[in-house]
Amino acid sequence: MSPTRLEVALSTDLYELTMASSYHTLGHAGRAVFSLFVRKFPENRHFLVAAGIAELLERLVELRFEEEALRFLATLPGLRRSFVDSLVHFRFRGDIWAVQEGTVVFPDEPILEVEAPIDQAQIIETLVLNSVHYATLVATKAARCVLVAPGKTLVDFGLRRTPSLDAGLTAARAAYLAGFAATSNVLAGERYGIPVSGTVAHSYIESFPSELDAFRAFARTYPGDPILLIDTYDTLRGAEHAIIVARELTQEGRRVRAVRLDSGDLAELSRAVREILDRAGFRDIQIFASGGLDEYEIAELEAKRAPIDGYGVGSRLGTSADAPLADMAYKLVEYEGQPVLKLSTGKRTLVGAKQVWRRVGADGRYVEDLIALRDEPAPGPDWIPLLRPVMRDGEIVETSTLGQARAHHREEMQRFPEWMRSLRPVERYPVRLSQRLAQLQSEAERRVRSREGL
Amino acid sequence: MSPTRLEVALSTDLYELTMASSYHTLGHAGRAVFSLFVRKFPENRHFLVAAGIAELLERLVELRFEEEALRFLATLPGLRRSFVDSLVHFRFRGDIWAVQEGTVVFPDEPILEVEAPIDQAQIIETLVLNSVHYATLVATKAARCVLVAPGKTLVDFGLRRTPSLDAGLTAARAAYLAGFAATSNVLAGERYGIPVSGTVAHSYIESFPSELDAFRAFARTYPGDPILLIDTYDTLRGAEHAIIVARELTQEGRRVRAVRLDSGDLAELSRAVREILDRAGFRDIQIFASGGLDEYEIAELEAKRAPIDGYGVGSRLGTSADAPLADMAYKLVEYEGQPVLKLSTGKRTLVGAKQVWRRVGADGRYVEDLIALRDEPAPGPDWIPLLRPVMRDGEIVETSTLGQARAHHREEMQRFPEWMRSLRPVERYPVRLSQRLAQLQSEAERRVRSREGL
Incomplete structure (x- = not known):
């Protein structure tokens, strides 16, 4: 979408x-490091797939406070006039390290870190969270x-029930990034x-005198091999009825590409439909299923070996319905070179500028992650750093295309151990802190406690 | 937001x-009636608050397929070239009946009905659902x-975790419509x-040498009476520390307006903080609470009589976290004057152009609803029709301002019986079908079954 600069x-x-x-x-303008991460995962998620970073970077490059914005801000209580006036010069000039889109992340691992004068790093907080939170949830689902x-x-199929047109576009992109083949969202095709x-x-079927009439009308007018919706x-x-039309099309050298089921017991119906189609000699007509599907229902259908060739996944994907919210936070972790943190109950933040290392085993599979300080050396030769500089002084220095991110994600998933690829794994992927990080963390906590007399 | 026409x-x-x-x-262009309604409510909802209709109408008035759009559509398989070319003339010229925004609706009650040539009424389906679904869920929460x-x-406080900037704006509007006092979303203020x-x-607090330093710095620079965040x-x-600053401000003729708690046991902490403030003579400093709140937690805090004056409600509101999805559907109910429906399992659609009547009892309270055919007379003098013409021939004929919708919603809620105003009522608000609608419904079902040989 193209929100205006205002x-x-x-x-x-x-x-x-x-x-x-x-x-x-x-004149408080020290260098600050903020970290974006998910503290506690939603109950139904054991990994998250990072997304939304490309859009964030584009927005940051374009971020300006122009005349109309300043005029409105000047009317708000709580902002000093001299500050509002100064915003005309605002440009985001910070550095950003981020994981590549499509990367799998675990609790407490930074998805990105921002380093900039504190006012700049703070002003972008809402944009950072808003850009990454939803895209990541949808890519994950x-x-x-x-x-x-x-x-x-x-x-x-999510667009109709995504929270906005904007969200629909983000969702289509995130789903494709994670391996979906297509979308119903026309704008996502264009964009x-x-x-x-x-x-x-x-409604199409119902507007004709009978289902067979509707199938014939659609087959006659559709410039290609039609998919017929057969559950009205x-x-x-x-x-x-689909077979009747398929026979008629055969005589024109055309075919019915697929039938779609959108209701009822999809396992049972798909089996019965497969049998009807096969018996009539139409083994090449595919069966496509939709209707309130998500990973749980698809898993069940696959476990029952339902003869379904493709799935339309809509509303539950576009709202990440079983996990609509992640505890994603953007927190100050370092100010003027000093690690900082809050002590609020149950809300641990890992201090300092960090790096996440992922170890590759002898078989090419990922074994464990290590969260370390950014200036620590690689823990060993078989460790890959996940955070890479993507923005320097406010300019994008690395970006991957959607196609690259999609390929990266596919490879990434293949490198995780088999047990990770289930919906409810019994094991937990191991993520440790480096000794130096752990030490800095406890020192920082001690220092804050003693300073605040706690 | 301002998505482009494309x-x-x-x-x-x-x-x-x-x-x-x-x-x-x-040349299939009969007059069609589509109905937008929610079939089965989310488990945690016993009423919904309609919203998003004003934005929908504005979009419909502006809906055009301009050159760039047509160029892209011409590249898609499945669309005939002559059709794509014809879209240059597309304008939505239909009629729409809708409930006023802020109105409470129940299962199966139309939120709006569209009457137009079938191609027009169909083309707007995704826009209709996308505009109303999320706004209604957020207004309800x-x-x-x-x-x-x-x-x-x-x-x-939702913007940072709403699914997009667009959604954040919609959410702020929906929350205000439903009685919220304010938003953190600056654009919602402007718009x-x-x-x-x-x-x-x-992060503000942490970037100073100590909490007290931070409070003093904020109080010194904030042009007004500050709210201090005290749980870092x-x-x-x-x-x-807030009291120290409050005393210092008193000497300047200023005051601390409130303190904010964002973590921990809010009931217990708010009571302890209230006592500390009162003992120091600051009975006028308010207590504001935030941090993952929703209606359930607020209800609990209120039940415990926690001395909290205001609540910030964020992520769970902006994602409608406990009910992110409603079974909202846009269905063809009449074509060329004939009632139509599908027979798909468990998916009842009420046929025909309809009206919803709401009966007002002698005490001014709502008693029951009746879903009837649109051309039926009022069931009695004490019944109010909920659906009103809002668009005729594609032009907006009635619209209410956000302020009017907000006032309407407040009055609406007051007119429902007391038991409705709980989170989990034991009773169910009665909604009946008119005899004529029930009869038309079963006739239509019979007719379709016999026609399709079922």
Whole structure:
């Protein structure tokens, strides 16, 4: 989407500006490091797939406070006029380290870290969280669908129930990144080159005198091999009607590409439909299923070996319905070279500028992660660093295309041990802190406690 | 937000266009009525608050397929060229009946009905659902928060974890509509005139040598009466630091407006903080609470009579976390004057153009609803019709301002019986079908079954 500069600049929590206003007045402008990470994972998630970073970087490059924005900000209580005036010169000039989109991350691992004068790093907080949180949740859910349906065609049908048009676009991109084959979202096709697919709704069928009439009308007018929606009245009868049309098309050298089931017991119905199609000699007509699906239902259908060739996944994907929220936080971890943290109950933040290392075993599989300080050397030759400089002085220095991120994610998933690729693994992927980080962490806690007299 | 015309036009599921392409080729252009309703409510919802309708109408008025859109559509398989070319003339020219935003609706009750040539009514499906679904879910969750905290100040803090900037704006509006007092979202202030509020984050406190230094710095630079965030290190110690600053401000004729707690046992801490403040003579310093709150936690805090004056409600509101998805559907209910429906398992759709009537009892309270055919007369003098013409021939004929919708919602909630105003009522608000609707429904089912040989 293309929010205007005014919209991007003002899409922020007021307190980011209240703080920046205070910093400006005080001349408080030390170098700060902020870390973006997920503290506690949603109950149903044992890994997350990072996404939304490319869009964030583009927004940061474009972030400006122009005249109209300043005019509005000047009307708000809580902001000093001299600060508002100074915003005309605002450009984000910070450095950012981030994991590549499509990378699998675990609790407490930084998805990205921002280093900049504190006012700049603070002002972008809302944008950072808003850009990465939802995209990551959808990419994760999509990845889970891909895990349970290897080799099957998955299509994103989410747009109608995503929280906004903007979110629909983000969701289509995140799903494709995680291995979906296509989307129903036309704009996602235009914007990202994702294959777009779609047939008809029940309303189409209902607007004709009979189902057979509707199938014939669609086959006659569709410029290609049609997919027929067969569950409007009775799925098995629908399959028979599809065969009639398939026979008619055969005479024109055309074919019915697939039938779609959107309701009922999909395992049972798909088996019955497969039998009807096969018996009529139409082994090449595929069966496509949709209707409130998610990774759990797909896993069940796959476990029952339902003869389904592809799945449309919609509303539950576009809302990450079973985990709509992650405890993703953007926290100050270092100020003017000093590690900082809060002591609030149950909210641990790992201090300092960090790196995440992932160890590759002899068989090429990932073995464990280590969260270390950024300036520590590699723990060994078989460790890969996950955080890479993607922005320097406010300019993008590394970015991957959607295609690259998709390929990266596919490879990434293949390198995790087999047990990771289930919806509810019994083991936990090991993530440790480096000795130096652990030490700095406890020193920082001790120092803060003693300073605050606690 | 301001998506471009290209973005709005292409933010659609491809199948809307595939169907329209077929209709165009066939000259299939009968008058259709589509109904938007929620079939089965999310488990945790016994009413929904309609929202998102104003934005939908604005989008429909602006909906155009311009050159760039047509160029892209021409590249898609599945659409006939003559149809794509014809889209240059597309304008939505339909009629829409809708409930006023802020109205409480129940299962199966139409939120809106669209009457237009079938291609037009179909093409807008994705926009209709996308505009109303999320806004309605957030307005509903906000209304539940308002219900459990009468007289308290509620502030939307959702933007950082809403699924997009667009969604954040929608959420801020929906929350205000349902009775929230303010939002942290600056753009929502600019766009809708909603009061904007915000203080500081923990990072602010941590970037100073000590908490007391931070409070003093903020108080010195904030142009107004500051709110102090007191839970960074130790909430009770924070309250004492706030008192020191409050005393210092008193000498300047200023005051600390409130303290904010963002973690820990809020009931216990708020009581202890209240006592500390009162003992120091600062009965006028308010206590504001935030941190993962929703209607359930607020209800618990209120039940414990926690001395909290206001609540910030963020991520769980902006994602409608306990009900991120409603079974909201947009279904064809009449074509060329004939009631139509599908027979798919468990998916009842009420046929025909409808009206919803709400009966007002002698005490001014709502008693029951009746879903009837649109052309039925009022069931009696004490019944109010909920659906009103809001668009005719594609032009907006009735619209209410956000302020009006907010006032309407407040009045609406007051007119429901007391038991409705709990989070988990034991009773169910009665909704019946008119005799004529019930009869038409069963006739239509019979007719379709016999026609399809079922």
